[in-house]
Amino acid sequence: MKKIILAFIVLIGVSTSCTKNFEDFNTDKKNPTEVPGEYLFANAQKELADQVASTNVNLNVWKLFAQHWTETTYTDEANYDIVNRTIADYTFRTYYRNILADLKEATNVITAEVPEGAVAAIERENKLRIIELVEVYCYNRLVDMFGDIPYGEALDIENISPVYDDAATIYDDLILKATNAIAGLNAAEGSYGGDDLFFHGDVTMWKKFGNTLIVKMGITLADYNDGKAKTAIEGAYAGAFEMGEICELVYLGGSNSNPLYQDLVQSGRDDFVPANTIVDLMNGLEDPRRPAYFTLHEGEYIGGEYGYSNTFSQYSHIAPEIQEPTYPMTLLDYTELAFYLAEAAERGYSVGGSAADHYTSAITSSFDHWGIEGAADYITANPYDAGNWKESIGTQAYIAFYVRGFVGYTEWRRLGFPAMNIPPNPAESAGGEVPRRFTYPINEQTLNGTNYTSASTAIGGDYLRTKLFWDKN
Amino acid sequence: MRKFTLFLALMLFIGMQVALAQTRTITGTVTNADDGSTIPGVSVVVQGTTYGTTTDLDGKYSLNVPEDAQNLIFSFVGMKTAVREIGSSNVVNLVMEPEITAIEGVVVTALGISREKKSLGYSTQEVGGDELNTIRGNNFVNNLRGKASGVQVKSSGNMGGSTNVIIRGTSSITGNNQAMYVVDGVPINNSNNNNDGQISGRSGYDYGSAASDIDPNNIESINILKGAAATALYGSRAANGVILITTKKGKKSVGGAKILGVTLNSNVTTGFVDKSTFPKYQTQYGAGYGPFYSDTDTPGLEYIYDVDGDGQIDLTVPTTEDASVGQEFDPDLMVFQWDSYDPANPNYHKATPWVNTPNDPIEFFETPWSFTNNIDIVGGGDNSTFRLSYTNLDQTGIMPNSSLKKNNVLLSGSYDILDNLKVTASANYINTKGKGRNPTGYSDNLMSSFRQWWQTNVDILQQKEIYDQTGRNVTWNPKTPTNLDPIYWDNPYWARYENYQSDERSRLIGYAQADWQINDYFSLMGRYSIDTYGELQEERKAIGSVSGELGVGRPDVTSGYTRFDRSFTETNIDFIARFNKYLSDNWNLNALLGTNIRRSKEDQVFASTDGGLIVPNLYALSNSVNLMQPPEERLAEIGVNGYFAGVSVGWKNLVYLDGNVRYDQSSTLPKDKNGYPYGSISGSFLFSSLMEDQSWLQLGKFRLGYASVGNGAPWGSIKDTYTLNGIWGGTAMYSLPHNKQNQTLEPERSNSLEAGLEMVFLQNRLGFDLSYYDKKTDNQIIPVAVSYATGYSGKWVNAGKVENKGLELTLFGTPVISNDFRWDITLNWARNRNKVVELQEGLENLRLASLQGGVTINARVGEPLGTIQGTDYVYDDNGNRVVASSGYYLKTATSDVVLGDINPDWTGGINNAFSYRAWSLSFLIDWQRGGSIFSLDQWYGQGTGLYEETVYTNDLGNPVRDPVVENEDGTYADNSGGMILEGVVNTGTEEAPVYETNTTRVEGGDYRVWGWSRNPNKAFVFDASYVKLRELVISYSIPKAKLSKVWLDGATFSLVGGNLWIISKNLKHADPEASQGAGNIQGWQSGVMPSVRNLGLSVKLSF
Secondary structure: OHHHHHHHHHHHHHHHHOOOOHHHHHOOOOOOOOOOHHHHHHHHHHHHHHHHHOOOOOOOOHHHHOOOEEEOOOOOOOOOOOOOOOHHHHHHHHHHHHHHHHHHHHHHHHHHOOOOOHHHHHHHHHHHHHHHHHHHHHHHHHHHHHOOEEOOOOOOOOOOOOOEEOHHHHHHHHHHHHHHHHHHOOOOOOOOHHHOOOOOOOHHHHHHHHHHHHHHHHHHHOOOOHHHHHHHHHHHHHHOOOOOOEEEEOOOEOOEOOHHHHHHHHOOOOOEEEEHHHHHHHHHHOOOOHHHHEOOEOOEOOOEOOOOOOOHHHOOOEOHHHHOOOOOEEEEEHHHHHHHHHHHHHOOOOOOOOHHHHHHHHHHHHHHHHOOOOHHHHHHHOOOOHHHHHHHHHHHHHHHOOOOHHHHHHHHHHHOOOOOOOOOOOOHHHOOOOOOOOOOOHHHHHHOHHHHHHHHHHHOOOOOOOOOOOOOO | OHHHHHHHHHHHHHHHHHHOOOEEEEEEEEEEOOOOOEOOOOEEEEOOOOOEEEOOOOOEEEEEEEOOOOEEEEEOOOEOOEEEEOOOOOEOOEEEOEOOOOOOOEEEEHHHEEEEHHHOOOOEEEEEHHHHOOOOOOOHHHHHOOOOOOEEEEEOOOOOOOEEEEEOOOOOOOOOOOOEEEEOOEEEOOOEOOOHHHHOOOOEEOOOEHHHHOOHHHEEEEEEEOOHHHHHHHOHHHOOOEEEEEEOOOOOOEOOEOEEEEEEEEEEEEEEEOHHHOOOEOOOEOOEOOOOOOOOOOOOOEOOOOOOOOOOOOOEOOOOOOOEOOOEOEEEEEEEOHHHOOOOOOOOOOOEEEOOOOOOHHHHOOOOEEEEEEEEEEEEOOOEEEEEEEEEEEEEOOOOOOEEEEEEEEEEEEEEEEOOEEEEEEEEEEEEEEEOOOEEOOOOOHHHHHHHOOOOOOOHHHHHHHHHHHOOOOOOOEOOOOOOOEOOOOOHHHHHHOOOEEEEEEEEEEEEEEEEEOOOOEEEEEEEEEEEEEEEEEEEEOOOOOOEEOOOOOOEEOOEEEEEEEEEEEEEEEEEEEEEEEOOOOEEEEEEEEEEEEEEEEEEEEEEOEEEEOOOOOOOOOOEEEOOOOOEEEEEEEEEEEEEEEEEEEEOOOEEEEEEEEEEEEOOOOHHHOEEEEEEEEEEEOHHHHHOOOOOEEEEEEEEEEEEEEEOOOOOOOOOOOEEEEEEOOEEEEEOOOEEOOOOOOOEEEEEEEEEEEEEEOOOOEEEEEEEEEEEEEOOEEEEEOOHHHOOOEEEEEOOEEEEEEEEEEEEEEEEEOOOEEEEEEEEEEEEEEEEEEOOOOOOEEEEEEEOOOEEEEEEOOOOOOEEEEOOEOEOOOOOEEEOOOOOEOEOOOOOEEEEEOOOOEEEEEEEEEEEOOEEEEEEEEEEEOOEEEEHHHHHHOOOOOEHHHOOEOOOOOEOOOOOOEOOOOOEOOOOOOEEOOOEEEOOOOOOOOEEEOOOEEOOOOHHHOOOOOOOHHHHEEEOOEEEEEEEEEEEEOOHHHHHHHOOOEEEEEEEEEEEEEEEEOOOOOOOOOOOOOOOOOOEEOOOOOOEEEEEEEEEEEO
16 A cells, blocks of 8 residues: 555656646747848748749749740639739738748848957948848839838738838839948958858849849839939949849759749649740741740740640740759849840930940840850841830840740830730739739738728729839830 | 555544544445446435435445434435435445436536536536447547537548537637547547648648547447536636547456456448539530630541541540530540550550540449457456457548558456555557548549549540559540640549558557545545557659649659658646535535646657659658758647646535636746636526426426636747758758747637526426527637738737537437337537637738638638638629629629638437337438538539539520520520520619620630639539438347347347438538538538448347
């Protein structure tokens, strides 16, 4: 019996000893509570490049909207149905939650570090400024997609109903922010080193990136506010990219493959073919870049009819190089800059050359980028036409921006060229036309309703057909 | 003996205190006259004094009585009260006679405490073990359907799949709403280990509910504690109700003879698919999406390829199209089909007639078999009992290559170390192996192919032949005649035999317990219990398969292997001190004080190959094309320390009052505020005791209870951690968590009020038990969804209030009773009204899941918990649907329109049991009224023209799929096909609409009109009501007289039918109960399994 009593006592002892370290139970022992800010920055870069590259119908439909590509069997997205798959929700999720939140956290972590010595202090400053430039890049894309968006009150979990700011005001702030960031960069020292997936810590390149971004924003504003556009562009162009310079993510392959490889090859599906919009256009111009863009189908380049059902085997396909796991994704490059500068020159801004000069540089740069010879002959055959400059620049930029759907689509919105096709069953909200923007996420209607409604009213209605403030075309 | 010396001295000391009052000790056993079993809980009182006790679990008592005591009074509900003279003997045994006039007996309540049911101030409902052992399936709980009011049991229909068990409605917005299982005082883990993606309708498997490990052969009875007043002592996780299981036990010897009983149970069950729960396909049109594949006379067929190499272009089936809105069948039309592309096929390079298949996918299903064998040995000596039970279940499903095997061994025993000290121990080992479970959800699910994406021209048996012959993935869905890679769907047999999953769980549930009856009225109990299991889930995709989500990060891959290792352990240590004493003839006091120390640990790793497999058929992590992604690990430890006390007082068999308090300290809450008290109070008033002369009324009882229960937070909702997304070279890519954790969380609180009325009339021939409850769950800990613009998806907060109000009725009667024949009817009915009262301030809607098809499941203020939201039609002021100028319906601009909710209006079951001599027959009909389901199967499947509804004769007498033909004046030709959607068109302006009847004809030969493309979600929201013949049991027991010659104690043969007939339902082509699994996300069907009508034969032999 003693044993039994003893056993009871032991049991009580065991049970009370369990109460030690009680709080530790709620500690996650498998995930860190602290990480270097550089890792958060790298994650944001990867997320951003993945988003820009992707052609997943849930995440990125801009290659369709640009009519660079079209769908084969399931044509909902090519017909501008972005509601069924809540694509706008995914877009907000990617930019705000997956990219901007990590950039902000990286800023917080890096700011909290105490630099050891002067060099470390400069590097820290460089890191923070670089984050700002990537933030500007993201917000610029968001504004160009939606119009008014949460900005000033965004990324604050204590405020779950962030107000939407006026798109034009955001633009002003982005240009200011980029300008200040560039001013704060010190190219004498480094920054992230290998943790910077785009420029490997090269501060000079980040400065050029910033200036190119300002030119890009400037030109977008040109129809809306010529003065602002002129000031921004003239102040930035000289420090922007030079021929051959590019901001891109060179994928490593394996588990770090280009999302296009996952969407087009690994998926085993045949969902996309080049659209007749771009194929017919390039056929008309006998464009030498076609082999880099498309495959031949029975000796010809044939694009799928945009928005219609297309039998995959009966059309040209996306060029195999683009489907490689290591295919680099361009975020911003000299080609893009040169087209903007051509337009800026045409608009009478002082950008160190004539419109024709920049036009020539842009096309040359594009040919180089795609590894195609014969730019000079092509330019001779398709010379810059100042009388129809929108068509001249618009068409060429549209072709050059192949695979960069959103940039190509935005260029079409701004300049109106080339002619787009109307798919057979465009979503009601598009009003029978090619959309001018994305509708807001359904999430915002339900979770941030009041601000959504105000924003919707402010921009002239939450429709695909609503034009953005800078869209005067 | 020496070891007892100290103890004896102690006992002597305790005994002395009583002995001072000049008493002597009377002992005895109380047995039941019916079956000789002992009766615990019988009140034994010395007449005219306050000396009294109750019998223990073995029906024994020991009572100190004054020397001058004359008589003992034995009383027990359901038994005739007996008076026995004490006389000179110190032993007074009693055989109690049942009392015809009472129906309520002893029930096991929280913490295993036996109580007289009449004394309870809350609702409980008992179900006997036999009733759970009718249909031998994977989970005994499925047999609870219709047998208890207010308990909603919904089986997913997946092989070995999970079962949703909801008692009195769902109240937790994002947390667990499943009932808690307790077996002999041991809480049983009932995790559903399905991953988040699977639960919200992505690809995956339903791995079942862990409580299905409980073997129904071991169940003596189940008592369902429905309300919080009944469960408060169990702590917060019992807030959803408790399914309290008492297992069968060994028996002590009677009169010195050792007892040994052996029972054999054997069951074989087969079944067949209920065709009303599988698509009824149209039979007139084949593969395609419309008449646009060629410019030939047969535009639904392609005219591109020269298949047979004769230099002529051939007519081919658009094999890439997984739809059937194609060319009309015509036996004279010769077409090259999928079977003409592969050289292994007899039809290689041959055209075949364009006809509907004689073998549609219903031929795919196999006859399921289930064999259950159980041996049950019970026995005991004077001081001991034991029971050994072994059950083997071997089951095959309706899907090819699917099986489930279970082995369950239970050994339990007790030993009386001393007369007043008893130890009990039990160990239950369970091994479950599953293989080839059916996938669930939208993508990579064969059933979603059959229901959504299929060609009516494909002969499923031909797919079997080619797979059997070649072992290759020769699919009906190749990319082209020369590129035979599958585009969307594998050969179905390849999918079953190559891409199968397997899983195994080994589990040990056990406890050791000591009960020490210190004296007449004071006892101590100590128990240590453990529930621990290890589980491995492996999923495979063979090289050459269609790409699908698989592995860490869920990328699309064409081959791969994943393994999910999980272990779970929960230990509980309980100490309870009890006091039970008659303070006087009229007053009884029952009190307890206890503590519960709970620790649980969940440890899991999910790892997978990346980018595919290198070596075919080698399913190992090392066989990965790319370096593996970092595995996902989770280690969640939870500790809860609980302290509780309870008092119940009874007065004169008339009024009973109960009060319980508990204080919990939970490790999941912020450490400075991790304790919280709660409690319950309840009472019952037996008004029938005041009018005992009424022969028509045997029992009348009114009860009332109130409880307030607190609850801790889910593990890991306080502190933020970063998430690793991958490694880039030497850089780890970390991101913030998607949900913002919260350092200031407070406990949730659930308050409930319950009232009930129980009455029994006409010598127990008729009775009812009616309950009303009102439960409010407040201050809920939920990850509220927030605008992504905050940088997060959600944020843990205390917010939200959900209310459940309901009525439950159990009605029972015996319309006929005679010597040979008896007819019993039991009816259970419950109605629950559920409402989200509030969410966080400013928040009107909380999305619980976003599902394929664009519908969401939500908590919306003012609506029941679990609204199905999506797009609706646009209506005019008169409620007519508005049609756009295109002729198709207009859809609402937003997807947040409430289209229905997942909660039934009411549920019920009615059981009729007849017995005639050795024969008995019973049948159970159960039903659900209301509740909604969005059918993704039809959302897509109608669109792909699979279902019979997409073929009919239109208003002009022409096939609806014929082309629309317009006359020159814009009217429609007599031979026009197509249809005019019922509705109105706006011929006015947007501001000043003028609605006129729609007259625009749209194409029926194009997929758009039928399904997802041009219809709102509302078109595919259906009523989930059903009435089912759930169970039919015919059994014959050989009379004992005949058995004695063959050494048998009993022999029973039963024929059991399960799910035999869906008497009525409003959802076509599927079982409204079918789902992707248990949990809060219901009301959405994609690729669900058809239901199976079961037929089984059981034999039970007792020796």
